[in-house]
Amino acid sequence: MQYIDKTKVEIKNQAYDLLSSFIEGQWQEEDCRYVNLTYEDFRNDALRDLLLEEQHHYCCYCMKRILNKETTLEHIVPNKSDDTTLIDKYIPYGEIEDSVFFWERKKTYSTKFVMPPFPHILAYENLVASCNGHIPEGGVGKHCNNARGNQDIIPLFYIEDIHKEIVYEPNGTIKCGAEYFPTIKALNLEHATLQLFRRCWLNLPSKYTDRDVEKASKDENLRNEIIDDMDSGHIALSDRTTMQNTVYWSSFVNYFWFYFYKKENE
Numbered sequence: 107m108q109y110i111d112k113t114k115v116e117i118k119n120q121a122y123d124l125l126s127s128f129i130e131g132q133w134q135e136e137d138c139r140y141v142n143l144t145y146e147d148f149r150n151d152a153l154r155d156l157l158l159e160e161q162h163h164y165c166c167y168c169m170k171r172i173l174n175k176e177t178t179l180e181h182i183v184p185n186k187s188d189d190t191t192l193i194d195k196y197i198p199y200g201e202i203e204d205s206v207f208f209w210e211r212k213k214t215y216s217t218k219f220v221m222p223p224f225p226h227i228l229a230y231e232n233l234v235a236s237c238n239g240h241i242p243e244g245g246v247g248k249h250c251n252n253a254r255g256n257q258d259i260i261p262l263f264y265i266e267d268i269h270k271e272i273v274y275e276p277n278g279t280i281k282c283g284a285e286y287f288p289t290i291k292a293l294n295l296e297h298a299t300l301q302l303f304r305r306c307w308l309n310l311p312s313k314y315t316d317r318d319v320e321k322a323s324k325d326e327n328l329r330n331e332i333i334d335d336m337d338s339g340h341i342a343l344s345d346r347t348t349m350q351n352t353v354y355w356s357s358f359v360n361y362f363w364f365y366f367y368k369k370e371n372e
């Protein structure tokens with residue numbers, strides 16, 4: 107997993123400009139209130155692209171490489187909640203304490219905000235880019251933002267040394283402290299296919315690179331060669347059969363972050 111630093115001025119200022127201009131545009135002077143100030147009314151494409159750039163196009167949770175259309179924006183303090191105390195759980199993390207306030211959707215705000223802080227439904231510090239959670243599993247599985255819903259989590263990407271806290275084992279499972287178990291479960295990060303993909307990247311024979319894996323999406327012979335060469339101690343016969351399937355292999359390719367993770371930890 108990677109640490110996401112929300113203090114970098116260049117991206118932050120661009121995000122603040124986008125958000126401020128939307129929020130100010132929703133203010134109705136004659137009624138002295140905000141109208142249609144919701145996340146759903148905000149056109150998020152430009153903000154989404156900024157967050158993707160900030161995260162080097164990796165999902166904040168599963169580290170899949172994500173492109174624009176398969177990206178969802180994850181609210182750390184959930185978007186739709188009426189529990190005003192919810193933000194308290196997230197205050198110790200990232201820049202939430204100073205930059206985010208809990209926006210009560212049923213309340214009428216009769217004065218304009220001075221930003222920051224920004225309402226949690228739109229705050230840059232409360233938003234990260236997540237994959238859409240689609241993964242092959244016979245049908246289509248769910249993980250990350252899509253699995254979490256409004257469940258409580260620890261925002262792992264706001265822990266500076268998260269790379270030491272979350273360790274990926276050669277069998278593809280996650281090793282971490284017990285305090286993170288409920289979060290891993292809420293995000294379904296131990297989904298069998300995610301484990302399989304991590305296992306295959308972590309056991310990729312050293313004569314192949316991430317480029318070869320990508321090439322093998324269209325080159326079945328190369329794919330079979332790579333699969334045959336994988337360490338049989340970790341990659342079972344059933345894994346090999348699954349990985350021969352083009353749908354699985356094409357999805358697997360996007361998890362190449364684990365290739366670099368392995369190289370860094372060798």
Ligand SMILES: [Zn+2]
Pocket residue numbers: 165166167168169170236237238239249250251
């Ligand atoms: Zn993900």
